[in-house]
Amino acid sequence: MFRIAEAETKLAHGQSADSNNATMAQTTLLLQLLLLVVAVAASSANQLPSNLTQLDANKIPQRYDEAQLWRIYNISEAMQQRVPVGQMLEQKFGGNIWKENSKFLDISIARDQLKAARSFLSAHRLDPQILSHNIQSMIDEELLEGIQSSSFGHGRRTKKAARSSMHWKDYHDLETIYSFMREIRTKFPNIVRLYTIGQTAEGRDLKVLRISENPRENKKVWIDGGIHAREWISPATVTFILYQLMSDWENQPAHIRGLTWYIMPVMNPDGYEYSRTTNRLWRKNRSPSRRAQCSGVDLNRNFDIGWNGYGSSTNPCSDTYRGSAPASERETRAVAEFLAKRKYNLESYLTFHSYGQMIVYPWAYKAVKVKDASVLQRVSSLAAERILQKTGTAYRAAVTHEVLGIAGGGSDDWSRAALGVKYVYTIELRDRGAYGFVLPPRFIKDTALEGWTVVETVAQAIGPSSSG
Numbered sequence: 001m002f003r004i005a006e007a008e009t010k011l012a013h014g015q016s017a018d019s020n021n022a023t024m025a026q027t028t029l030l031l032q033l034l035l036l037v038v039a040v041a042a043s044s045a046n047q048l049p050s051n052l053t054q055l056d057a058n059k060i061p062q063r064y065d066e067a068q069l070w071r072i073y074n075i076s077e078a079m080q081q082r083v084p085v086g087q088m089l090e091q092k093f094g095g096n097i098w099k100e101n102s103k104f105l106d107i108s109i110a111r112d113q114l115k116a117a118r119s120f121l122s123a124h125r126l127d128p129q130i131l132s133h134n135i136q137s138m139i140d141e142e143l144l145e146g147i148q149s150s151s152f153g154h155g156r157r158t159k160k161a162a163r164s165s166m167h168w169k170d171y172h173d174l175e176t177i178y179s180f181m182r183e184i185r186t187k188f189p190n191i192v193r194l195y196t197i198g199q200t201a202e203g204r205d206l207k208v209l210r211i212s213e214n215p216r217e218n219k220k221v222w223i224d225g226g227i228h229a230r231e232w233i234s235p236a237t238v239t240f241i242l243y244q245l246m247s248d249w250e251n252q253p254a255h256i257r258g259l260t261w262y263i264m265p266v267m268n269p270d271g272y273e274y275s276r277t278t279n280r281l282w283r284k285n286r287s288p289s290r291r292a293q294c295s296g297v298d299l300n301r302n303f304d305i306g307w308n309g310y311g312s313s314t315n316p317c318s319d320t321y322r323g324s325a326p327a328s329e330r331e332t333r334a335v336a337e338f339l340a341k342r343k344y345n346l347e348s349y350l351t352f353h354s355y356g357q358m359i360v361y362p363w364a365y366k367a368v369k370v371k372d373a374s375v376l377q378r379v380s381s382l383a384a385e386r387i388l389q390k391t392g393t394a395y396r397a398a399v400t401h402e403v404l405g406i407a408g409g410g411s412d413d414w415s416r417a418a419l420g421v422k423y424v425y426t427i428e429l430r431d432r433g434a435y436g437f438v439l440p441p442r443f444i445k446d447t448a449l450e451g452w453t454v455v456e457t458v459a460q461a462i463g464p465s466s467s468g
């Protein structure tokens with residue numbers, strides 16, 4: 001039996017979180033100074049690297065002081081055709097769309113645009129409900145809670161420094177997630193394989209773990225997270241699923257042990273790190289575009305299915321920019337090529353997002369159900385029932401286009417259309433908008449358990465491979 005060692009206490013005991021923040025700030029300052037020294041040295045030795053000749057605006061942390069999160073109901077279809085409200089708020093008032101569906105629009109508005117945006121809405125007889133009065137304080141509280149919960153309350157520090165620092169009391173950076181994956185590979189050399197399936201525009205590795213006792217014959221399940229950078233609960237859930245699988249592998253039931261699992265906790269590492277260091281609400285990847293000030297492609301609009309259709313943008317500055325061509329992005333290509341080679345026996349494609357508490361299945365790119373929709377509905381409804389029993393959280397099982405609107409280029413649709421995968425689900429984890437993407441760390445464990453419940457239910461529906 002394999003246990004993940006208790007998380008190493010990163011911060012010394014007895015030190016207050018505030019003084020730690022101060023220490024961290026000092027460390028950051030020191031690092032910046034050091035970088036400056038290195039840069040000056042480099043410039044005197046050679047030419048000054050072009051990225052250091054001017055301050056890079058993309059690296060100044062984005063703040064959301066007194067920015068508000070609004071929910072706008074009652075946008076009529078007629079109005080949406082005449083004045084697409086989300087688009088208008090985005091373009092005229094710098095709004096940042098969090099969620100848009102047939103019932104409501106969630107959008108954040110910066111402090112200095114609140115008045116203007118509000119009068120624009122009242123001119124159209126719309127009255128926003130305020131979900132948050134200060135997004136920056138939500139972000140600050142999320143950070144503080146994570147630091148506190150992962151540094152206090154441990155009985156003891158772990159003895160061996162080499163032990164994993166993984167836990168689910170806080171969100172982790174990419175390196176912690178990758179070392180957790182390496183640790184699992186090391187502990188289970190016979191059944192685990194770690195792949196690097198490509199690199200991002202910023203040079204980070206794209207990593208996938210395979211767990212299998214019989215790769216040739218087993219039916220396969222793919223699980224990914226972190227396609228959208230700011231949906232931090234997604235990689236947290238996928239790493240938890242990995243932990244659930246491996247913490248007691250020997251005693252897993254046949255319908256779990258008899259499958260081959262492909263697990264990719266972070267499909268968009270550049271975006272994820274950017275959302276941790278610079279802009280908490282970043283969604284896309286970080287590839288440069290023809291419009292220098294607007295980088296990034298929405299990877300979940302970049303897959304080669306319905307790419308040229310509804311629900312994505314041709315504007316590089318938009319959060320739903322689909323890219324210059326289908327699979328134009330390294331992340332998309334790496335995953336598509338990896339899976340295309342392994343489509344034999346690939347029974348399930350599960351992709352974790354947030355937020356909304358939904359389990360949805362194809363199609364998203366057109367207003368049509370797949371022909372086996374009743375099977376997909378039955379399995380997702382069962383998962384939702386089990387979640388309700390386990391944690392008391394209500395998830396909705398439905399067809400994607402009905403509850404999230406039509407959108408092309410999604411990885412879920414692509415896996416069904418291009419590879420013929422049967423159990424294709426997008427899971428929108430917690431919550432329903434109270435915190436949105438900025439879900440406080442105290443909710444990670446239960447939310448991750450909900451994700452695991454979906455995985456268990458789907459594995460059961462697939463059943464053991466014929467070979468046993």
Ligand SMILES: [Zn+2]
Binds near residue numbers: 227228231353354
């Ligand atoms: Zn998402």
